[in-house]
Amino acid sequence: MSLVNTRGLLELMARLRDPETGCAWDVKQDFYSLIPYTIEEAYEVADAIERNDFQDLRAELGDLLLQVVFHSRIAEERGLFDFEQVAAGISEKLVSRHPHVFAGVKFETDQQRQQAWEDAKARERQQKNTENKPESVLSGVAKSLPALVACEKIQNRAASHGFDWPDTEPVFDKVEEELREVHEAWQSGDQAHVQEEVGDLLLVVVNLARHLKVNPEIALKEATKKFTRRFNYIERQIQATGRQLRECELAELDSLWHEAKQVQKNAHSGGS
Known part of the structure; x- marks a missing residue:
């Protein structure tokens, strides 16, 4: 039987997860055991794109979609949510974050559009904050992200709330300052201090990349x-x-x- 649509894929996963007639490996998986596979599939999508191998990209996107379906099925079995709710959630988020497409809002500059995007994300984070506790604008950045990606995200968040250099030239000066401090730490022989200063240097280089509109x-x-x-x-x-x-x-x-x-x-x- 050929199952080629979304409903067919969901039914296929349900069958694989059936404790009586399904696959023993699929049945024993949970959210945590799937983490390395989900991460690996995302990287393989990126690799196919970088290689300009679009036939492979199609296959890798299917593998990544399987991870979404797999997690959704586990959640449905536990009464948490299902795939339809996942799809509805991202649809609502897209509409909310694109008022210039769906609500007739006009943005004059890319900066205004980016600020509106960050504001929408902030509102979403606040809605998740069921205890209504004061929340940092830096909250919600996944701890498992690669260090460079996390650093850039955090700096973008801070910049969207006004904590940023007004132009690029001072960032070059800061890079030179941090490099001097790395050299001084190295001369001191304090390895812990060297590590700290190298971290500061990397952070400001990421900031420079952001100002130069380069993905670090x-x-x-x-x-x-x-x-x-x-x-x-x-x-x-x-x-x-x-x-x-x-x-x-x-x-x-x-x-x-x-x-x-x-x-x-x-x-x-x-x-x-």
Whole structure:
């Protein structure tokens, strides 16, 4: 039987979770056991996009959708909520966060639109605050996010409430200040202090990226890929001589590094 629509997928998951006739592995899963799979599937979606493999993207989006259906089914079994409520919830959120599309509101600038988005999210967080306790504007950022992503989100929240540099130039000055403090901490020999100052440096670099409208997570990923390509070039050149990397002087490796940069630059510009 071919089950290709959403209802069919939900029925398929219900059958897999049936204690009597379902799959033993699927039956024993719970919210917590699925966490690593959910995270992995989200990263595999991102990987397919970065590789421009859209056939794989379709498959990976299906795998990610399966995780949503799986969690929703577990919740339904426990009487918490079901998939329909999940879909209704995100639909309501989209309407609430896009008054310029659904309510005739006019925004003159991207900044106004972004501020309205942040205000809508703040209202949603307040609605979740059933005890009506004072809530920080930084509340609700998932603790399991990658550090760079969490840092950017927190800084965006603070900036949306006025805690931000008015322009970009002072952020460059702050980066230089934090770098000097890292150097001073290193000279002191206090490793705990070094770690603290390196953290401060990374935080302000994320802030600089935000001001430059650069996604720090993507920027670091691309830089790591570039480093890997250049290092692979060095490895190939050394292997061609029958030697190992450890047998080479740093000066030779550094020279090959600069050669790799030039080769990649030529390739990128269409040169030979």
